[in-house]
Amino acid sequence: MLEDSSNHTYFGIKARWIYTANKHQELLQNHTVFIKNRLIEKIIPSDSSSQSDIIDLGESILTPGLINMHTHSAMTFLKGIADDQKLSDWLEQSIWPNEAKYLSHDLVYEASQLACLEMISSGVTTFNDMYFYPEATAKAAIKFGLRANIGLIFIDFKTNYANDFSDYFDKGFAFRDHFRDESLISTSLAPHAPYTVSDESFKKIRTYADQLGLNIHCHLHETQWEIDESLKKFGIRPIDRLHKLGILGPDFMGVHCVHLNESDLRLIESNQINIISCPSSNLKLASGIPPVNSMIKRGKLVTLGTDGSASNNKLSVLDDLKLFSLLQRNDGKEHEFLKSQDLMDMVTINAAESLDLDDEIGSIELGKKADLVAFDLSNIFTQPVYDPLSSLIYSGSRDNVQHVWVDGELKFKNKQLVNIADAESVIEKVKLWKNKIQ
Amino acid sequence: MLEDSSNHTYFGIKARWIYTANKHQELLQNHTVFIKNRLIEKIIPSDSSSQSDIIDLGESILTPGLINMHTHSAMTFLKGIADDQKLSDWLEQSIWPNEAKYLSHDLVYEASQLACLEMISSGVTTFNDMYFYPEATAKAAIKFGLRANIGLIFIDFKTNYANDFSDYFDKGFAFRDHFRDESLISTSLAPHAPYTVSDESFKKIRTYADQLGLNIHCHLHETQWEIDESLKKFGIRPIDRLHKLGILGPDFMGVHCVHLNESDLRLIESNQINIISCPSSNLKLASGIPPVNSMIKRGKLVTLGTDGSASNNKLSVLDDLKLFSLLQRNDGKEHEFLKSQDLMDMVTINAAESLDLDDEIGSIELGKKADLVAFDLSNIFTQPVYDPLSSLIYSGSRDNVQHVWVDGELKFKNKQLVNIADAESVIEKVKLWKNKIQ
Structure with a gap:
């Protein structure tokens, strides 16, 4: 039954447990979710459902698709x-020199595909990205049918991708125009970080954000070094500077926020900033241990990213x-x-709300798009x-x-990728890049 | 070929990479390990090996079996x-009352089996246990062919398992005598913790350890509470007290060691204590963040446990x-x-050395027992x-x-448990216990 259901416009998913992530945080038992034309049509107790085209998950929990709120695919x-x-x-010997030497549209397209396959296989149905060549990442997401919010990156120095602010601007908005009709793709403005973006650029970004109704996705207070540098150069902490520039607000997503004093926390609270925490990355890069309890109390919404x-x-x-x-x-x-x-709300509905996509995704409710993950809980683990x-x-x-279903389409079935074109060659292409580098 | 090899007394494992965990920390490429009568017979470059009964792992790394140095299976x-x-x-509403109400030989036997299956499936070939009814845990390990060092638990109060020190002693040593000829089972003395064991009992344990050549496995400085209580009751910190009682030494394995001041670290160094760190458990139980860098510098050997x-x-x-x-x-x-x-050495050879089992296991070297894990690295992750x-x-x-091979026997093949009797019913039996409790 499962075999055929992905091609049908109507099917049901029968689950032992369903975590809805709705406002009442309802956990349903023995219910069936029906999907019609990619949307959730009804959710009813399983006893009364005897239609065909019902996928019975067994001892599994169905949840909204997970949302990875910060990555560089x-x-x-x-x-x-x-x-x-x-x-x-x-950084100095392995990351920066290789980015400078190899970054190109093709590399970003090929390496992002590997990330997309890893995310689908990890239960992620939407990712929030920030990197060079955003159109290449968007193409990779579309190729495999993953939902993506793609940041239009701004950084005040020349890279392989663009020369200066106006070049980043032109390329970013050309990308946005080109992908405007792709239902899987949305965009944010993505100034890289306070230490790589000038006051003037930040002011322009605030103007575009207001005019176009776009969110802002920006690294913030990731390391103590960043704060010390800002104090030297501007005499104030990065978040103070962004506040004075008018960048902060409920449409601002600050990534990391590892180093926060009481004054920083007051600005986060008064500006209703969304925090995206990336705890594994913070530990791995020795940035520090994120102050998770302060985040929870003071951020507008707190969500999670894996980082790159x-x-x-x-x-x-x-x-x-x-x-x-x-x-x-x-x-x-x-x-x-x-x-x-x-x-669970952090990685589903709260993430959708941070992205202004909560009308479409983030919970299992009538009329929402069918971005869903079934997790098997029947095993020894x-x-x-x-x-x-x-x-x-x-x-x-x-x-x-x-x-895993994205937009009602089955992408991962019985612990294997399915309906994915050309998946086998993805690893091989990234291996070729690795061979050049190593 | 793999299908039959577990029943042969002679077979080879051909690996893209082999991490030996030998003294030179050699990482071999394209070598084949040959196993004869459960022992590693030779390790040679793969090119020259054309014998039958060679299992080709593909793009995998072969390592010594992982050793879980602290758990309550x-x-x-x-x-x-x-x-x-x-x-x-x-603790007060969920753990202690349920232990008091339900603990029995049968529960420990059945629940330990689930742990054994989880450990095999996670690449663990040896575990170091401390819990009540040690014979039940040993029987579970033997049933599934897992290697185990079983602690003879001592605790200075009555439990379902035993009444007082002499009862714990009698039961522990009866168990040890009974399982003396089981090659998969070894034993340690396991006084539970400084806050649950009296001075007098600790002194007896030191005597037995010396007379019998047994290691000591004991929780130590897990929480700040434990230290505060010791200061109130004894006027000194727990590790000071153990030092004065003569318990510490190179045969002592201190579990957790989350709260360590400079004086504690000096005692760890001068007594050449082995530290078993359980970082996930320390975070989960809000014990604190273990001081890993101090441990590495000051402990004799630092190894890892999952805890229960x-x-x-x-x-x-x-x-x-x-x-x-x-x-x-x-x-x-x-x-x-x-x-x-x-x-990798922390979870293989160093762990074997802490258990005094490094003559038999912990590295891929000639004459050692074939406790081995192949990890597939070919996938998108x-x-x-x-x-x-x-x-x-x-x-x-x-x-x-x-x-996964333990003692030359294949326990896990192509990502599935194999040659394991009765595995299906293990989950069902633990579910019945859960149903009683919930």
Whole structure:
């Protein structure tokens, strides 16, 4: 039955558990979700459903597709390079020189495809990207039918991709115009970081954001170095500077936010900033341990990103969700922890809301697009099940991903990629880049 | 060929990469390991090997079997119970009452079996256990052919298992005598912790350790609470007390060691204590973030444990290895990190040495027992491969485990358990316990 259902415009998914991520954080038991023309048409108790074309998941939980809120997809080509070098050597000897030497449209297109396949296989149905050659990443997402919010990158120096602000601007907006009708692709403005973007550029970005209704996706307070440099150059901390430039607001997504003092937190709160935390990357790059409890209390919405493959090295939001939850426990205080529903909301509905896509995706509710993941909980790793979400978050891993649908289309079935053209050659192409580099 | 090889007394394993964990930390390429009568007979370049009965792993790395240095296997029956409760509620409402109510030989036997299957599937070939009813855990390990070092637990209060020190003693040593000829089973003395064992009992344990040549396996400085209580009751820190009682030494394995001041570290160094770190558990139970860099510098050998399923909730040493490595990067200092070989040694040869089993296991060297794991690195998660150990540690997960051999016997083949009797019913039995509890 599953075999055929992806080509039908109407099918049902029968699940032992469904986490809806709706406003009431409902966890349904023994319900069936019906999909009609890519949209969720109805959700009813399984007992009363005897139609054909019902996929029975068995002892699994169906959730909204996971949303990876910060990555540089194309960086899979540097995955695992020099993992045990100290940070300055890693950047100066391994990352920057190779980016400068090899970055091109083709590299970004090919390496992003590997990231897309890894994300689908990890239960991710939408990713929020920031990198050079955004059109190449968008093409990779479309090729494999993954949903992507692509950042139009701005950085105040010359790269292989563009020469100066107006060149980044022209290329970014040409990309946006070209992909305007692609339903899987949306865009944000992506000034790289306070230390790589000038005051003048930030002001222009605020103007475009307001005029076009676009969100802003920007690294912020990732390292103590960044803060020290800003104090030297501008006399104020990066977040203060962005505040004075008028960049901050509910449409601003600040990535990392590892180093936050009380004054920073007040600005985050008063400006209703969305925080995207990338705990694995912060630890891997020795940036620091993100202050997760402060984030939860003071950010408008807190969501999670894996960051790029060079700095994690897994594009598995589920792993970062467990790590984030573990880190909330170590502030030396006895307190309540986020419930498993709250944690799941971070990587589903809250992420959709941060991207202004919550009318379309992020929860299992009538009329929403069918971006869905079934996680198998029947195996030795996740049994016994006291609480299915808790089993998923604390005992689960990417190997629990059973099926993945994006926009109603089956992309991953019985733990294998399906309906994916040309998947075999993707690894081979990235290997060729690796061979050139090594 | 693989199909039959487990029943042969002679077979070869041909690997793209072999990490030997020998003294030179050799990483061999394109070599074949030959196994004769459960022992490693020779390791030669693959080109010259054309014998039959060669298992070709493809693009995989063969490593010594992973060693889980601290777990309470039977606690799988509480895996996932109340994960989001604050610590005191979790212990007082969920863990202790259920242990008091349900603990029995049968429960430990059945729940340990689930742990054994999870460990085999996660690349673990040896585990170091501490729990009640040690004979039940040993029987589970033997049933599935897993190697285990079983702690003879001592705790100075009555439990379902035993009444007082002499009862724990009698039962522990009866178990040891009974299993003396089981080649898969070895034993340690396992006084639970400084806060649950009296001075008098610790002194007796030191005497037995010396007389019988047994190691000591004991929780130590897991929480700040434990240290505060010791200061109140004894006027000194737990490690000071153990030092004065003569318990510490190169045969002592201290589990956790989360809270260490300079004086504690001096005792660890001067007594040549082995440290077993359980970073996931420390974070999950809000014990604190283990001081990994101090451990590495000051411990005799540093190894890793998953802890029990109630406090992790994965029995995957590989996950804890990544977390340990991430935590070494966040002491605010720019320094060299452990190389991937050093990390792998922690969970293989160093662990074997801590258990005094390094003559038999822990490395791929001539004459050692064939406890081996093949990790598949060919998939989208671990490609491209710049460094196979780095790919395994940072991008790998339990789903990369391809084959597992314990004592020359194939237990896991092509990502599935094999030659395991009765595996299907294991989950069902633990589910019945869960149903009683929930």
